[in-house]
Structures are given as C-alpha cells and as structure tokens.
Amino acid sequence: xxxxxxxxxxxxxxxxxxxxxxxxxxxxxxxxxxxxxxxxxxxxxxxxxxxxxxxxxxxxxxxxxxxxxxxxxxxxxxxxxxxx
Amino acid sequence: xxxxxxxxxxxxxxxxxxxxxxxxxxxxxxxxxxxxxxxxxxxxxxxxxxxxxxxxxxxxxxxxxxxxxxxxxxxxxxxxxxxxxxxxxxxxxxxxxxxxxxxxxxxxxxxxxxxxxxxxxxxxxxxxxxxxxxxxxxxxxxxxxxxxxxxxxxxxxxxxxxxxxxxxxxxxxxxxxxxxxxxxxxxxxxxxxxxxxxxxxxxxxxxxxxxxxxxxxxxxxxxxxxxxxxxxxxxxxxxxxxxxxxxxxxxxxxxxxxxxxxxxxxxxxxxxxxxxxxxxxxxxxxxxxxxxxxxxxxxxxxxxxxxxxxxxxxxxxxxxxxxxxxxxxxxxxxxxxxxxxxxxxxxxxxxxxxxxxxxxxxxxxxxxxxxxxxxxxxxxxxxxxxxxxxxxxxxxxxxxxxxxxxxxxxxxxxxxxxxxxxx
Numbered sequence: 001x002x003x004x005x006x007x008x009x010x011x012x013x014x015x016x017x018x019x020x021x022x023x024x025x026x027x028x029x030x031x032x033x034x035x036x037x038x039x040x041x042x043x044x045x046x047x048x049x050x051x052x053x054x055x056x057x058x059x060x061x062x063x064x065x066x067x068x069x070x071x072x073x074x075x076x077x078x079x080x081x082x083x084x
Numbered sequence: 085x086x087x088x089x090x091x092x093x094x095x096x097x098x099x100x101x102x103x104x105x106x107x108x109x110x111x112x113x114x115x116x117x118x119x120x121x122x123x124x125x126x127x128x129x130x131x132x133x134x135x136x137x138x139x140x141x142x143x144x145x146x147x148x149x150x151x152x153x154x155x156x157x158x159x160x161x162x163x164x165x166x167x168x169x170x171x172x173x174x175x176x177x178x179x180x181x182x183x184x185x186x187x188x189x190x191x192x193x194x195x196x197x198x199x200x201x202x203x204x205x206x207x208x209x210x211x212x213x214x215x216x217x218x219x220x221x222x223x224x225x226x227x228x229x230x231x232x233x234x235x236x237x238x239x240x241x242x243x244x245x246x247x248x249x250x251x252x253x254x255x256x257x258x259x260x261x262x263x264x265x266x267x268x269x270x271x272x273x274x275x276x277x278x279x280x281x282x283x284x285x286x287x288x289x290x291x292x293x294x295x296x297x298x299x300x301x302x303x304x305x306x307x308x309x310x311x312x313x314x315x316x317x318x319x320x321x322x323x324x325x326x327x328x329x330x331x332x333x334x335x336x337x338x339x340x341x342x343x344x345x346x347x348x349x350x351x352x353x354x355x356x357x358x359x360x361x362x363x364x365x366x367x368x369x370x371x372x373x374x375x376x377x378x379x380x381x382x383x384x385x386x387x388x389x390x391x392x393x394x395x396x397x398x399x400x401x402x403x404x405x406x407x408x409x410x411x412x413x414x415x416x417x418x419x420x421x422x423x424x425x426x427x428x429x430x431x432x433x434x435x436x437x438x439x440x441x442x443x444x445x446x447x448x449x450x451x452x453x454x455x456x457x458x459x460x461x462x463x464x465x466x467x468x469x470x471x472x473x474x475x476x477x478x479x480x481x482x483x484x485x486x487x488x489x490x491x492x493x494x495x496x497x498x499x500x501x502x503x504x505x506x507x
Binding site: 017018042 | 149150216
C-alpha cells in the first residue's frame with residue numbers, strides 16, 4: 001500500500017472526529033491532527049482504535065504517541081502493515 | 085424574601101408527543117402513548133407494554149455537532165439533549181456563546197446512566213478488550229452524562245448538577261433549580277430529567293410485580309391510575325425541561341413568562357412510621373406537601389388542581405388520602421386531580437419533569453387534561469373524593485394554582501407549587 005493510498009483512506013478515518021471538512025480534503029504529511037484538524041485530543045484514541053480495525057493491525061502505546069500529524073500516522077500504519 | 089422564579093421555556097420528549105405543540109394536543113385529547121413492546125415479551129417479562137417516544141435518532145443532528153453525534157448511543161442522553169435545547173430555544177436565547185454563561189446553571193436528573201452503554205463496557209471488559217472501548221464511553225456511562233452534554237452545548241457556567249431521587253427526580257430537579265435562583269446563586273437554570281424504557285431497568289420492577297400485566301393485549305388501556313382495575317404501573321420514558329429565571333432577569337431581557345414557581349419542598353419519611361424502601365411514610369408525604377404550600381404563601385383552598393404521582397398501584401388511594409388530609413378538603417370540595425401517567429405511563433426519573441411541563445401548559449391554556457382509562461374509579465378513593473374531581477374528559481378552566489408531587493423509592497418526596505404569573 002502506498003503512502004498516497006493510506007493518506008486517502010485516512011480522510012475517512014478522521015472524518016467523524018473533525019468539523020473542519022475543508023482542511024480534511026487538503027491534508028498532507030504536515031497536517032497536525034489537533035492544531036489543524038481541531039480534533040479533540042481525547043478522540044485520538046478513537047482514531048487509533050478505528051485504524052486498528054480498518055487495517056487489522058495493533059498499534060502499541062509508543063507508536064500511538066507518535067501519531068500527531070498525518071505523516072506520522074502514515075509512518076506508523078505502513079510500518080505495522082509491513083510487519084503484519 | 086427571596087427572588088421570584090419564573091418559567092420562560094419548555095421542552096418535552098414524551099411517549100404521546102415530541103415537542104410542545106404535539107404534546108399539548110395529545111394531553112388535551114387524552115391520547116395514549118402506550119404501545120406493545122415486543123422486546124419485553126421476548127425477554128419473558130410479565131409486562132409487555134411501554135411508553136416510548138417516537139424519537140428519530142437523526143433529529144439529534146439539529147442539536148449537537150456531527151463530531152458529538154458520532155459515537156453517541158445513550159437514548160436517555162438523546163432525549164435529555166432534545167428537551168433541554170428545545171426549552172432553551174423556546175426561551176428566546178440563542179444556543180451559541182463564546183463565553184461561558186456564568187449566570188446560568190443546570191440541574192438535570194436520571195435514575196441511571198445509559199444501560200446499553202454500560203452493557204458495552206461490561207461486555208468489552210469481560211472479553212478482555214478494554215483497549216477497544218475508546219473515548220466516548222465514559223461520557224455515556226457516567227451518571228452526569230446528560231447534564232454534561234446539555235451544559236457543554238449551551239456553555240453553562242453556573243452550578244451544573246445531576247440529581248437522582250428515583251421517581252421524585254424530576255420534581256426535585258425543578259425544585260433545586262428554583263432554590264438556586266431564589267437564593268440569588270444563579271439567575272437562570274436549565275432544569276429537567278430523562279429516562280429510557282430500558283429492560284435492564286424496568287425488568288427489575290417487573291420482577292417486583294409492580295408493573296401492569298393484565299392489559300398486554302390492550303396497550304392503551306394498560307395505565308389505569310385511580311381505577312378499580314389498576315394493576316401496576318406501565319413503564320414510560322422520555323424527558324422534559326424548563327428554563328427557570330429570576331423574575332427581574334427575565335423582565336430585563338423582555339422574556340415571555342409562562343408561569344411562576346411559587347415554591348416547593350422535598351423531604352424523606354425516613355423509612356419510619358410505615359415508610360420503607362418502597363413505601364412512603366404518610367407523615368413524610370403530609371409534611372412535604374404542607375411545607376410546599378406554606379413556603380409558597382398560599383392557602384390549601386387556593387389549590388385549583390392536583391397533578392398527582394398516582395402510578396396505578398395500591399398507593400393511589402393512600403396518596404389521595406394524604407392530599408385530602410393535608411388540604412383539609414374532600415368530597416366535591418377536593419381539587420380537580422389528574423395523572424398524566426394514564427397516557428404516558430410512569431417515566432420514573434422523567435415523570436416529574438414531563439408532568440410539570442403538562443402542569444405549566446394547563447396553566448397557560450386554561451384546561452385540566454383528562455384521566456384516561458378511568459371508567460371504573462376505585463371505590464375506596466370515592467369514599468374520600470367525589471368522582472367529578474377526577475375528570476375523564478378535558479375541562480376548560482382558568483387555573484391559578486397547581487400542586488404537583490412525586491414520591492420515590494427510598495421514601496423520598498418532592499412537591500412543587502406552580503401558579504399563573506401576574507406582576
């Protein structure tokens with residue numbers, strides 16, 4: 001799975017947790033989940049749970065802590081997919 | 085002399101009508117909201133009927149953000165949000181605010197947090213899947229979930245409390261809001277309560293054999309307060325809310341005033357003198373109603389109407405006996421009396437708030453709603469009061485003072501006095 005494919009799919013994972021739909025359409029590696037997408041920090045947990053279910057992977061606490069922007073989310077998901 | 089407290093907004097989610105216009109029409113027409121509930125039958129409960137609002141889940145999107153909506157499953161929370169925000173809108177104040185509204189608080193009650201949400205937690209935890217619970221469960225399993233959603237949406241910055249006193253919850257919520265304003269601690273309070281007809285809640289009452297079971301094939305006939313054939317109460321659910329304001333605060337903003345809360349009282353019979361976990365000590369009931377009347381500065385003869393607790397159990401007769409004794413009125417001199425439960429069932433925590441909204445509507449529009457299913461009044465009750473005091477058809481009449489009471493498990497009592505507003 002390419003980074004671009006994961007980025008496209010992540011839009012649907014983030015969608016329920018952000019009301020900033022315009023920003024969501026134009027996300028890139030640097031887009032910050034809390035700062036730019038205005039996602040409530042408590043909801044980061046839900047995004048991790050949803051991503052785990054979507055990709056059938058397990059995201060450990062240390063990896064989850066890294067998922068603060070779109071690029072790092074893609075890094076973690078790609079890495080877990082490769083080690084599945 | 086404390087502040088005067090007036091009602092400036094109403095909202096309701098009732099089994100026989102959602103929204104004030106629909107509910108008003110239903111209580112004037114004597115429309116039942118009781119239906120057959122297949123789930124109760126499937127679960128082998130003795131009672132197969134219940135009052136459940138015809139609530140459209142998607143309608144919640146009109147009240148809260150899509151992000152809040154996503155993941156919300158608690159039905160009692162949804163009812164509470166709808167009733168409270170409808171009441172707020174009805175009071176003429178906008179939803180949105182950047183600054184907290186420091187002058188406005190909230191007292192909203194429920195008997196238990198959402199049982200479906202709690203079940204999800206139990207199943208996940210027992211399956212060793214705690215990690216999959218996510219962030220949205222706590223807000224729905226904490227007892228203050230409803231209050232938190234309401235106060236968050238409206239930016240309420242004064243005291244925000246979740247109250248719980250079984251079937252007295254709704255009246256007590258209104259009383260607590262009244263007291264905060266009366267004593268000057270807040271200038272406006274959002275008050276009310278909510279309940280869902282959850283089988284995990286009503287199953288426990290079914291097991292106590294206090295629910296109706298003889299009219300399962302005629303749901304609309306099942307709730308029969310004060311009748312000879314009253315055979316237990318019918319589960320009901322929903323929510324209602326009121327906006328209470330300091331009179332001067334309401335006048336200053338040019339608010340429309342529906343009615344006034346003259347006063348009220350809450351107490352417990354101490355589970356002594358005949359009172360138990362499940363039955364009221366009559367002395368406690370007498371004191372509660374008596375205190376409410378005294379604190380409201382009215383005389384027993386001023387009471388034009390009684391909105392009873394009157395659930396359709398053996399306790400109906402004792403309740404009428406208490407009202408008669410404390411008011412010193414009987415026979416044809418007894419006030420007109422009705423029980424909304426004949427139409428919507430017993431909404432437990434939500435009973436007091438839904439019935440109180442009905443009281444205010446009867447004051448505004450000058451009518452006494454009918455008691456349905458009262459073809460056969462209880463003969464012991466007829467020994468105390470005249471049959472004409474329990475109308476079975478709507479009576480058009482100007483009402484100045486309504487006494488409203490609810491009594492709950494734990495031997496707790498709560499009574500409110502509503503009146504027409506005049507300045």
